[in-house]
Amino acid sequence: MKNINAVEMKNISMIFNKKIIANKNINLDVKKGEVHALMGENGAGKSTLMSILFGIYEPTEGNIFINGKEEIISSPVKATKLGIGMVHQHFKLVDIFPVWKNIILGSEETQYKQIINKKKIIEDLTSIMKEYNLEVDLNAKVKDISVGMKQRVEILKILYRKAEIMVFDEPTAVLTPSEIDGLLKVIKELKGMGKTIILITHKMAEIKEVADRATIIRKGHYVGTFDVKKTSASKLAEAMVGRKIIEIKNTHKQNNNEDLIVIKNLNVKKHSNNKVLGLKNFSTTIKAGEILGIAGVEGNGQIELAEALSGMTKVDSGKIYVNDKNITHESISKRYNVHKMGFIPEDRHKFGLVLDANLITNVALQDISTKKYSKHGFINKTAMQTHTQKIISKFDVRNADAGFAIARQLSGGNQQKMIIGRELSRDNNFIIIFQPTRGLDVGSIEFIHSEILKAKEEGKAILLISYELSEILQLSDRILVLNSGQIVGEISGKNATREKLGEMMVSSVVE
Ligand SMILES: Nc1ncnc2c1ncn2[C@@H]1O[C@H](COP(=O)(O)OP(=O)(O)OP(=O)(O)O)[C@@H](O)[C@H]1O
Ligand SMILES: [Mg+2]
Structure with a gap:
């Protein structure tokens, strides 16, 4: 039998408002049963191309073939009928509904049927979960489950609708490292069951691990399709940004500056539960011209630290000084305007x-x-x-x-x-930087890193919180490791290695 493509997008162009060229003559061929990475810089047109495939936008030009047959994909409903499913970066779940209800929401089942068929639905979902090794608690409310679990719900949702072609738009950008490992396993599992997968990600390691081929687009134009096994990571990166990428590193130039920030015995209630402390007895200093990196598994006090220092949260006890002035109870706007704070928050859509x-x-x-x-x-x-x-x-x-x-x-x-x-x-004195490069392409990461180092050289005090160990290692002068809201280790940037940090991150808290 001739090996037909599950997806063929031919000469696709998409022009917004008659002037923004998001896609221009793009070709994408995806073989049945392969994991195909779609790569490109920020704004290259990846999400737009996938929105066209999923029927959200009608292309300005071009043709789409699904399993060899030309189709006009006029809506997501049509895409679903054709066996195409999409896991969006921003989940579309109803918080107060249980998981099972979210999964069937908007599917063929009518509201009446839902209630009558609950038992059958749960049975069907349980067998899908077993088949694909995708365990979730079907009766839990969505608001009570983790981000990784929510993503599984989205995956179950499209499997329930019998998707054969599955599109993942930057699925790992919102996940913790262990959740990422879990997702990559799921993707391999799905491929093993014969599904066709299109994966958008900026992380080369993920592409190397799961993808068979990769199509690269740049500034809306098609660059080429590459065999991932036969192409080096640096070559793929180069094709993506059109130039060589260099890894930016802190030179650890000694500075004998004064402490600009002094934090003493800070206690902050947990972000998600104000009955317990999320940051405990936290003390440190940051000098002018110093980058203090905070390493740790997500949810171990990072949010509480950032919010307390920026003024978004009240502290329980403890003190924060900036240039010898006690700012513990100052408003956010005073911190910005009088004490010259800069703040790059984690949740960029909200704040x-x-x-x-x-x-x-x-x-x-x-x-x-x-x-x-x-x-x-x-x-x-x-x-x-x-x-x-x-x-x-x-x-x-x-x-x-x-x-x-x-x-x-x-x-x-x-x-x-x-x-x-x-x-x-x-014009700031200190900057709180939370996950600065989440979702950025390699070229942009390189640039942002060099700008952060420039800010250091200008004498700013920088608190860098990141779940990416490589980022912490590349940029920090000094690193604190957080576990359960407490500092469990400290190491200079010069002496730190991935292994040492990894060990410290899981080391137990001394009570
Ligand atoms: N609805 C819209 N109206 C106008 N312009 C749009 C619209 N959607 C996307 N664009 C523009 O089209 C271009 C491509 O955007 P797209 O979201 O497809 O990029 P991307 O490759 O997914 O980038 P990223 O990696 O940052 O997610 C962008 O420059 C964007 O500004
Ligand atoms: Mg996108």
Whole structure:
């Protein structure tokens, strides 16, 4: 039998608002039963191409063939009928519903049938879970399960709808390292059962582990399709960004500066449960020109530390000093404007950007009432615009329309570059940086890392919280390891290795 392609997208073009070329003449062939990676820089057009395949957008031009037959995929319902399922980066689940109900929501079953058939539905789901080794608690409410579990629910959802072609749009960006391992196993399992998988990820290690072939697009154009086993990681990266990538490293230049931040015996209630402490008796200092890295498994006090230092959360007890001034009870805006804080939050959609405002507004946000942008009650729009344009050029924010683009329209990675650019361009003394490169392409990561090191050289005190050990190792002067809200280890950046940090991360807490 001739080996037909499960998916063939031919000469696909997608132009938004008559001017933004998101896809131009893209070709994508995916063989039945393979794991096919879709790679490209932030804003290259990956999500757009997959949204076309899933019937969310109608392409401006091009043809799509599913299992050899040309199809017009006019809606996600049609895509589902054709056996295409998509696991989106932002989950679409109803928090207060149990898992099983979320899975069948919007499927063929009518509401009445749902209630009558609950037993049958649970039986069906249980057998799917067994078949694919995808255990979840079907009766748990979605709000009570972890991010990794929510993703499994999304996967079950499309398996329940009998998807044969499964699209994963940056599924690992939101997961912890152990959840990532779990997901990669699931993907291998799915492939073993004959499913066809399209995987979008920026992480080369993941592509190397599970993908058979990779198609690379750059700035909306098709670059090529590569055999992953036969192509080195650096070659793939080069094809993606169009140049060689160098790994940025801290030179650990000695500084004898003063302590800029002093934290004493900080106790902070847990983010998810205010009956217990999430950060316990935390003390440290950060010098001007020092990058203090915080390593640890997610959920061990990182959020509490970032929120306490930025002023988003009240502390239970303890003190925070910036330049010898006690800021423990200062408001967020005072921390920004008087004490010159910069803050790159973890949850960028919730706290980083006003998604329905344009970029100029987003850049000017914290400064709008200060002298910088207003004079005698008038807002200086030109100054706002010029500053925004500077950030856009420097941080290579794509399709920003000179700052007039609405934040929501930017690709995920470009939204992030915008926030990082804004915070690193502010005149600040200290910067709290939480997971700065989650979801960014290799070229952007390289650039952001060099900018963080520049901020260090300018004498800023930097708290870097990251779940990526490589990032902590590359950038930190000093590293603290958190476990269960406590510091369980400290090591200089120079002496740290992945192995040593790994050991410290799982070492038990001395009570
Ligand atoms: N609805 C829209 N309206 C206008 N422009 C859009 C829209 N959706 C996407 N774009 C633009 O199309 C381009 C491609 O975006 P897309 O989201 O496909 O990129 P991506 O490759 O998925 O990037 P990332 O890795 O950052 O997620 C971007 O420059 C984006 O600004
Ligand atoms: Mg995307």
